[in-house]
Structures are given as structure tokens and as C-alpha cells.
Amino acid sequence: MAAAYRLRQLKWRFKLRLAQWLLGDKATAPHFAWAGSGSSTQLCARIAESGHENILVVTDKPLRELGIMDRALASINLQTTNVHVFDGVEPDPTFSQAAEGTALFKAHNCSAVLAVGGGSSMDAAKIIALAAVNDDDPRGWVGLNKAPEKGVPIYAIPTTAGTGSEATMGAVITDDTDHSKQIISGLALLPRAVALDPELMLSLPPGITAATGLDALTHGIEAYIGIWERGSRSETALMAVKGVFRWLPQVMAEPHNLRAREGMALAAYYGGVAINQVNVGNVHAIAHQLGARYGIPHGVANAMVLTEVLAIYGSAAAPKLEALASAIGLPEATADSFIEAIGALRASVGLPSEHEAILRHDIPAMAEAAIVESDDYFSPRLLTVDEMSTILTSICAAH
Ligand SMILES: [Fe+2]
Secondary structure: OHHHHHHHHHHHHHHHHHHHHHHOOOOOOOOEEEEOOOHHHHHHHHHHHOOOOEEEEEOEHHHHHOOHHHHHOOOOOOOOOEEEEEOEOOOOOEHHHHHHHHHHHHHOOOOEEEEEEOHHHHHHHHHHHHHOOOOOOHHHHEEOOOOOOOOOOEEEEEOOOOOOHHHOOEEEEEOOOOOOEEEEEOHHHOOOEEEEOHHHHOOOOHHHHHHHHHHHHHHHHHHHHOOOOOOOHHHHHHHHHHHHHHHHHHHHHOOOOHHHHHHHHHHHHHHHHHHHHHOOOHHHHHHHHHHHHHOOOHHHHHHHHHHHHHHHHHHHOHHHHHHHHHHOOOOOOOHHHHHHHHHHHHHHOOOOOOEOOOOHHHHHHHHHHHHHHHOOOOOOOOOOHHHHHHHHHHOEOOO
């Protein structure tokens, strides 16, 4: 067992060196963001200035029916740009949904995609942007940096504050054939320009506001404590963590507070910028298993797992967690006090610390799957299968 762990560690350190050598320490790519009330207007102007005569808006039916899509697009100049809408995106979008969108894109001779929605719409739009100009099977693009180099321009107006997909060169897509979640990444997936418009987030329900907010917090923390120091990850990750602690309680108490909604939109964006450079960590490796097996929403799963993973790291993460405790102004700058503050925030926004859907007999298989995924992340340290099982057992409500 100890020998197997040492072998994993050797491979893991080799992967880090390889990633550092291949990708370097510079930030990945430039893109542009407008933030603040009405900023979708500026993005719409940019789309017109870019000369797109036909664009495909990628969204979901509820946002269209609630009128949020129309508000996001209110400033599009219909004299110069024809808007075609694909509203067939569902939570956990699939390759076949992306194919439907791609067919519409081609039928209308579009030259750009504009995602209006949460992570699902943004991720689907990214796949459509690639498939629009590459005829090969998108399943062949799965993996790190395997996406084709060429895609059409992607613009994004996020309507949730959490996923950070508006700032990343990755997309999560579900394979219809086996329901597995796949990650496609490459520079062509990075949006050209985004608008973080809090006016479009005012009607976000409290449960989604809380869960997506804890996802953004997890992005900030996992990027900040990882062992790969790259680009602006420390600065942007810190802004994500501080932003969530500063604004999420206020957004929950005052859902129509534009300043607080904007603060959360920025925190989520910064979290996206940070993970775009150094990726996520063990919390996501476990949370993805809970999403895949039980359909537990991503932010809810992260929120449950986060405190347990941070506690189990021990001294490997303690100095960074002390820095985060200090950054959010806790009276005691210790790792324990920071973990307690996360637990208190989670409870205050109504998210659970354990879940009744988790079955004890599933834990060994989920722990193994989490180990496989975690070996691709540069977390503070590798966890053992026993540690993964301990964490999963601790969030299992059926004791
Ligand atoms: Fe996430």
C-alpha cells in the first residue's frame, strides 16, 4: 500500500513538471470582461462592432420564458445582427444537444455564439463553437488541450455566479451513450468577451445562488492552495475567496441588491480565471462522483466535501489556509478557524453538510474513481483511498 502511494506520488510530481514545461507560468490567454449593471449592453455593442451578421444565442427554455434572455439581448442591434436562438440546453448538457445547436448554427450561417445562462449553456456554446468549423466527432476532443485550435468566437453573459466557465478554456459535456461526464479543453474554448451583468441575476432562486456561490468559493480555495504557482492564480483565487465571504451572505439576505450580486459575479469570474491557470483539486475529484452517481448539484456536493478535504490535508495546506483566514479577517488566523468559517457560511446559506442519497456500499467505488481523477490535479497532497472513503463516509447521512 505504501509502495503504491509512493509510486502515485512519483507519477504525480512528474506530471507537474511536464505541465510546467509544456504550459509555462504565463497566464493562458487574453480575453475581455465588462462588469456592472447594464454591462450586457457593452457586450452587445462589441458583437455588432465585430461585424457578425448572424449569431447563435445558446440558452435554456426557462431563461427564455422568464424573459431574462430578451433582457440580456435588449441592446443587440437588429439592423446589423440577426439573432437565432437555440434554447435546447438542459442541465448537464450532452453531445447530442450540442449537435442540435451546431445544426442550427450552420443552417443560419452564423459566425459566432453567444451563451446566455449558467455553466450548462456556456459549456454547450463552447462545443458548438468548435463543432461549427470542425467536422470530426467531438468525442475525439475529450482530454486536456485536445480541442481543435480553431473555433468561432464565443461571447458569454452568465446568469449565475459560480461556475466561472465564462473565464475558462474548458467545457464539461455529458456523453449520451454512457452518461459519463467528459472535459474538453483548449484555447479556442476561451470566450472572447463576457459581460457580468448583475441585473440578470436578480431573480436567481436562493438555492441556486447558494450552491453556485459555494462552487465559486471552492474554485478560489482549490486554486489558492494547490502546489502549482502559476500566472495570477494566487491573486485571483484570493479575490474569489474574499468576494464570496464578503458578498454571499448579503446576496442571500437581499437578493435584489445589485452591488452584492455584482460582487458575487466578480468573485465567480475571478475563481474561473484562477482555475483556468491551475485547475481544481481533490474537492472537485470527489464532488464529481457525487454528481455523476446521484445527480447531487455540483455546488452542493462541493460545499459538503470542502470542509472535510481541507481538514484532512493537515499540515500540507495549513499555511495557505492560515493566509486565507487572515485575508477574510478572522480574529484567529488558523486553518481550523478558516474551515469553521466555511462550515458556518454553508449553514447560513442553507446548504447541507451531509446527504441522504449517498449509499455506504457505493463508497469504495466512488473513492477509487475519485483517486483516478485526483491524480490529474495539483492539490496540496495526494489523498489515499482510505482518506477518500473517510471523507465520503463523513458526508453520508445514512450512518
Ligand atoms: Fe466547480
